[in-house]
Amino acid sequence: MFYHVKDLQYHAKPDRPDPVYAKKLQEVLGGQFGEISVMLQYLFQGWNVRGNGKYKDLLMDIGTEEIAHVEMLATMIARLLDNAPDVELEDAVKDPVVAAVLGGMNPQHVIVSGLGSMPADSVGNRWTADYIIASGNLLADFRANLNAESQGRLQVCRLYEMTNDRGVKDMLSWLIARDTAHQNQWYAAIRELEEKENIVVPSTFPRELEKQQVAYTLFNFSQGDASAEGRWAHGPSMDGCGTFNYVDRPVAFAPAPHLPPAPPYIFDTPAWAMRKSDDLPDPDTK
């Protein structure tokens, strides 16, 4: 169960409206690695943890904080849209800024949301749960979380460079710091599980049931052998259970497949029509 306080976790007030930047900022609200994604990813992982304890609590702590980040970004975007101009094409003749706004803002910020934020990314794709993951395996999921915080912090840093507004930059510097914290925190949780379970997810599948002869191999499927230089191509494997090896010219292990014809109720091309036939007549003699 949740409670809401009306105060914001941190300031979300720009120096001045900027509807073009409002469109861009949507990316970290409703994009693939926006705050809606991490909020629902962590909450679903938390609700699905089988067993309680510190991992579940960690997920609920950070997941609940992310709702506050959604709130901050929604507030910031609404303020960037304050009094967004009611722009027409003919006004653009006179004023290049108007021209830029006309092209650069998201028309749905006027037509659909009435100068409010939207659960969408910077080009208008609506948020979708395709973005999130909760598998039940904590090591797998913490890796998903470390990835999300890495992609997310990268995007916020890029956005930081795309504005001169001190108010916006102030809020982004908060979010960047929180992503630093969360990267460190998921990293700590990952290291702890890796030290217990070793690094390959899932750790409980019996090793003898996998094809061990290719479990540490790099197949060189792309011309050139630059990849042979890497740590991943020789020496002990990272899980300490094998030795990396490099196959310069990978070969196929199985013959080309041949699928039998489909039964009649499938109405495929009839088998007789797939047999070799005489060529078509030349088009100019038909």
Place this chain on the structure above:
Amino acid sequence: MFYHVKDLQYHAKPDRPDPVYAKKLQEVLGGQFGEISVMLQYLFQGWNVRGNGKYKDLLMDIGTEEIAHVEMLATMIARLLDNAPDVELEDAVKDPVVAAVLGGMNPQHVIVSGLGSMPADSVGNRWTADYIIASGNLLADFRANLNAESQGRLQVCRLYEMTNDRGVKDMLSWLIARDTAHQNQWYAAIRELEEKENIVVPSTFPRELEKQQVAYTLFNFSQGDASAEGRWAHGPSMDGCGTFNYVDRPVAFAPAPHLPPAPPYIFDTPAWAMRKSDDLPDPDTK
């Protein structure tokens, strides 16, 4: 540029058809962490690498191998669908297996693909590029890859337990081993970059521009303090640049926001109508 050889990387032949399992196996072909996802994720990352060398080559090596895995799964699913029964409801009276097949197979495997595999997951959601990521930052993207191989191997292991077919299990044990290899390989690449760049992505954003006072803090937003036990809550941070701290009762740093009314052309609820008004009359006296 790519070349195709008709032989398969590994065998993809079930002992016998099983249309219900064919539906389930679609998950690792066309689901969020299926082979189409890793294939296109690695190829796009490879094509977008700015700078050549071993990382780009590694991405192209593994990306190209994944096309072969798509091919193996497509072949396996088509064979699991060989002569799938043309089932009607009234047949189910007599035969519980027929009843199971009737409910358990994907009707599109007959109606749409004609006993072929589909670029879709185990419930029929079509594959979407929402699943993949290529940010240009290699450490971020290798974390996405390690996550994908972790989720993917987990799903294949679960599928391994859901069948007794030796041919299917044989192929899955190949894919599980390859995922072991790829987890180790992305792990090696990550460690190498982390040792050069430290662990927080992106590493080049100036630390003094983020709110350092909250860069290593865990806010306890979920009742109870089980999360305080974790390594993430005290001691040196994982990046070695700070000290984890735990805030038991987090407070808000900014006041509740107040948004000004929208301009008239937005046609919102008029300001006067949002003022406090007398209550509605009781329904039974109206």
Place this chain on the structure above:
Amino acid sequence: MFYHVKDLQYHAKPDRPDPVYAKKLQEVLGGQFGEISVMLQYLFQGWNVRGNGKYKDLLMDIGTEEIAHVEMLATMIARLLDNAPDVELEDAVKDPVVAAVLGGMNPQHVIVSGLGSMPADSVGNRWTADYIIASGNLLADFRANLNAESQGRLQVCRLYEMTNDRGVKDMLSWLIARDTAHQNQWYAAIRELEEKENIVVPSTFPRELEKQQVAYTLFNFSQGDASAEGRWAHGPSMDGCGTFNYVDRPVAFAPAPHLPPAPPYIFDTPAWAMRKSDDLPDPDTK
């Protein structure tokens, strides 16, 4: 900013596992009118309200409660999936219940979420922000909310009839009651605004700018005049500003459009090729 307490708003404990019902129950968690939809719809409306006061508070009150409902359903579904069977086709020969489970459960509940709930509906479509609306106009949005609570309560009532599990029914009777409350509450808010603004949204668009001659007309575009019996076809209009009228044989007000050819860089069918031509030769004389 939000806080989480670990206790549930209400009990979410089934008498026994039922993976087939777990699939169905996903509808009111992650479907079009599931709890994720109302949670994010009310929160976004609340964050976007321009002006504070009781309406904004009402939105935040109910929106925050809905997060707790997501939590209850996530918990219930995980429990319905406890120890879901690891079913194979050959087991179905012996046991019709196994056959039913095989066909009736969502395979992603095993493969993807590991016996956890998912942000998806009862057929596996992932939740999407296409489902929600926040326009900034409160009367419009409260109507969206009343609609959501109506569709949602309807779906929960249908689900109530589809199980005999007393634990499930107990939780659903809570959700049904809360939907009763929310329908009454949005209804009260709507009535209040309608009494201030009249019923047509938006109320501030000048009436003289719309084509008043058709502002209260029902055009009989479907054969038969049963619709003429309705209150909507005669008498004073509901907004009290006009009189309903019924046009039995509606006519067109404008001529058929003719679009000029596209410029050459569009590469359309050339104009000369769209002119009338001689017929094709008969196929058997070609």
Place this chain on the structure above:
Amino acid sequence: MFYHVKDLQYHAKPDRPDPVYAKKLQEVLGGQFGEISVMLQYLFQGWNVRGNGKYKDLLMDIGTEEIAHVEMLATMIARLLDNAPDVELEDAVKDPVVAAVLGGMNPQHVIVSGLGSMPADSVGNRWTADYIIASGNLLADFRANLNAESQGRLQVCRLYEMTNDRGVKDMLSWLIARDTAHQNQWYAAIRELEEKENIVVPSTFPRELEKQQVAYTLFNFSQGDASAEGRWAHGPSMDGCGTFNYVDRPVAFAPAPHLPPAPPYIFDTPAWAMRKSDDLPDPDTK
């Protein structure tokens, strides 16, 4: 069965082309509350009505009219795109209008549709049936319809203010009037059913089966009690069957849930690895 007449229901002719406005106008053709949505929503509701009579006829009347509105908007957009300029970046140096067009128009209006309208919204999201609803319960569905006409009219009014083109404004004033009519008409239908059935949907679920103690309660989950001022918080409920009440400090009714571990074939984090462990070593002493 349907017949088409080539004349338009109303004029759809702009004074002059305006490809930037064409992009915006797509919102009410192919957006969430565009004409495609109402057309298919009303037709599906009509086809699914169980029982004939005036309600079904009303749905078919208005649904059929909406196809004509799709046609008008498609025509208008094609005309706004007449001879849309073939713009290149270097032309923008000389002419700010060109710059505005370059940024502001939808490139798919050239590349994909060849200066025709598209079944998409103002940012290019394709129309999806996620937008529509037909539940079979008429009161629920008429509320969906009143909502759709409210959101739709709001969007058209906003678009009316975003152009000076008299031809466009003339057509929009037709659509605005029709939305006035349809809001009044669905409102009349709703009132009629509410007077018969009372206001809570569905009306036939036995009241004694819901938790009556919370059926008229507002839980104050958001800090501050502004929401207590509302009509929804005290007095007789709108359905006349209860009394609104306000719970200032809502409490949880059920304990925190504890989920048992998953069975081995799920390959979750092993139970022993979730137990409390010693902390990780400090990073600088490893």
Place this chain on the structure above:
Amino acid sequence: MFYHVKDLQYHAKPDRPDPVYAKKLQEVLGGQFGEISVMLQYLFQGWNVRGNGKYKDLLMDIGTEEIAHVEMLATMIARLLDNAPDVELEDAVKDPVVAAVLGGMNPQHVIVSGLGSMPADSVGNRWTADYIIASGNLLADFRANLNAESQGRLQVCRLYEMTNDRGVKDMLSWLIARDTAHQNQWYAAIRELEEKENIVVPSTFPRELEKQQVAYTLFNFSQGDASAEGRWAHGPSMDGCGTFNYVDRPVAFAPAPHLPPAPPYIFDTPAWAMRKSDDLPDPDTK
């Protein structure tokens, strides 16, 4: 503008309810090549035709007929769902038909649509405008239409074999015949345009601006030369403007690309970190 008559174009009455078949039949209502797709594809093509005449009229004739097919399928599905059973898992113990229904029907047919049809396919994916095409070039679009009628008739034929219900088969035999007619009609329109314009779309792009040396080449990118047997590999090209040729061992025409580093505000992996480095230490000596 459109008119609706309440009579159906053809009978849509099954002999008896069959909720499992209702789910399957959704494919040709709301799937990729279902009736909603052809209806909206032809209407949008018709509305976008630049120039009037017989082609536009043909599109509007068939497009309008397809609305009637949507209506027939919606009616048929509703009837197949008449009194669909309210099935619970425990009933499946006793009755394999119940078990089959439990697994095989679409739960949304009860929960969401209340025994009505849905704008969705046979696995529940909602219809999307991603399925349709209207490019403005008639030859291109008629090919899209011929394809749609080919895929559509194929699916209906497969569905015909999946039921013994005479009423269903009777309706499907109508739809199959109409698809025969439409395939013939689009074929005739295509042949007419091909005879005027030749076969390559678009016909107006100047041939000298394309790389003519590869305009009739088949590159043998897949091992083995079975494709060399085909008509497409030798002899005059089908457009009569060139000669097919076959390149057994295709080579690359351009060197491997090298992308320069991104500017600093992109926050990519820094260039120095992408240089070759010493290997990681072995895991067991770290």
Place this chain on the structure above:
Amino acid sequence: MFYHVKDLQYHAKPDRPDPVYAKKLQEVLGGQFGEISVMLQYLFQGWNVRGNGKYKDLLMDIGTEEIAHVEMLATMIARLLDNAPDVELEDAVKDPVVAAVLGGMNPQHVIVSGLGSMPADSVGNRWTADYIIASGNLLADFRANLNAESQGRLQVCRLYEMTNDRGVKDMLSWLIARDTAHQNQWYAAIRELEEKENIVVPSTFPRELEKQQVAYTLFNFSQGDASAEGRWAHGPSMDGCGTFNYVDRPVAFAPAPHLPPAPPYIFDTPAWAMRKSDDLPDPDTK
């Protein structure tokens, strides 16, 4: 199994960066008829062919070439984005080109992909497998392929006219030529199958099972008889098996449907409430 060579099939190097054009060019990389679509469409068709031989080989040849086209476009887009400006609104005051870039480029090219290409179209919709088709019936699928190459070449020709960059035009002239080749090749394959099977797909459904009386009829559902002029309305049908005929005033063949009420557990509007009732009271007398 596949191999990659690092050289490109053809040059993909623009004269200079142009981030606005980069956005547009995405259409033919990740749009409905972009290279990802044809690549996966042909590969899936190839993998699903039941029977080997020249058709399967042709599909694999062209499908494998298309991966190289994805690679070329990805490379070209990355180069068009080289050093894309870090643009802010205030810079637009001074420079209309900056204003154009600000509005015209895709913000995700900076924020998400870091100056790399994306698997998305020119407005940012992510690629989806909704775009592709593989039915198992070769004639149907080759028609899908001819359509894809027609729409695709049309889009590339339009893009050719939208730039003056010689490097871009050089690459597009390669792609245009390849589409010419592929249109000719699929055309040849289609003609070969049509000569064997006749033109109606599928060819194996027994003709006596379809309603032959309407198998060659054009119903004139759109007012006016321009469509009667066409070859499709009279004379022998294109399949040579019937005679086209034209029905000027189509009639309905079946009565209006009447659906029985739903069972109680559906909670529809109760039957008694759907009966005719007295009108509502006038609003001003209530």
